[in-house]
Amino acid sequence: MTSAIRMGVLALLWGSGFLWIKISLNQGLTPGWITFVRCLLGAGVLLALAHRAGQRLPRDRATWGRLGVAAFFCNALPFLLFSIGEQTVDSGVAGVLNATTPLWSLLIGLALGSERPLRAARSAGLVLGFAGVLLVFAPWTHGSGLISVGALALLGASVSYAVAFAYMARHLAGRGTAPLALSAAQLLAATGLSTPALTAGGPAAVTWAGVLAVAVLGVFATGLTFHLNYRMIAEEGPTAAATVGYLLPVVSVTLGALVLDEPLTPRVVAGMAVVLVGVGLTRVRTRAAGAPEEGTARSPAGRTVLRGPGRPDRTTPRGPDGPYALRSTTKTGISRSVLRW
Secondary structure, three states: OOHHHHHHHHHHHHHOHHHHHHHHHHOOOOHHHHHHHHHHHHHHHHHHHHHHOOOOOOOOHHHHHHHHHHHHHHHHHHHHHHHHHOOOOOHHHHHHHHOOHHHHHHHHHHHHOOOOOOOHHHHHHHHHHHHHHHHHHOOOOOOOOOOOHHHHHHHHHHHHHHHHHHHHHHHOOOOOOOHHHHHHHHHHHHHHHHHHHHHOOOOOOOOHHHHHHHHHHHHHHHHHHHHHHHHHHHHHOHHHHHHHHHHHHHHHHHHHHHHHOOOOOHHHHHHHHHHHHHHHHHOOOOOOOOOOOOOEEEOOOOOEEEOOOOOOOOOOOOOOOOOOEEEEEEEOOEEEEEEEO
């Protein structure tokens, strides 16, 4: 399978998650049930893959405690918020708002001091990104829905991802647990955390189409894509994985228009483009002369070694609804965490 085909398959599977959420809602499932089943099936897929790879779940309480926090902010809470949001907001728009996660991550990094002061390009990217969100919802028009519960829930999900990635970079990345096992454990914890949401109304008149949609969401758009993303980072590097991220809102908007007849207005398309350009500018980083390129590190002997999942320098999870890869770097003996989208 060529790199382009692999990237296309991964983007299609991952970006289709918003479509499957919408279909599940339309076919009688509640946000609580969608969240629970999604976590359960995703965990089952990753457990099977981890067992096949000979990877064992962590056993110490400290790791499980950290996984519980990560599972809440990276899985249980955003999965629920996306399902709540899509009750009133189109699936394509949900995909566009998901793409704002790196913008929130940048703001959190600035607040925590883990990000350097913004230069012109990154500052412009931050402004453009949020301007794109305003363009999508057009608050100057009547009934835009910018401050609706659904829109706020979707933005809250993106912020939750950003909080989760900052936490995982500090407390889970590079601690020696095999990535598939760590991901499976995290989704197991998320399954337990999402159980209380089942009490908020049970499924009513669920159709077989709804059952199939949530099954595809859990197995393919959550569990399998998690695994495929790790393989892409390992075999082709973080740049290829990051490129997939820019395709997700395109996939969600296109599928929403083709399958659900959601309106594909010029304003939404323009807003999506502005968001992606803004996110791209926020990822611009200056590099000192002689410094290793992103995704590589210099060994003491001066050799270049690749960072990524599966090797000692590689780290870990990323959010199942957005291709975000975490890696830790060390500079002048000080460890710092970097979030890569």
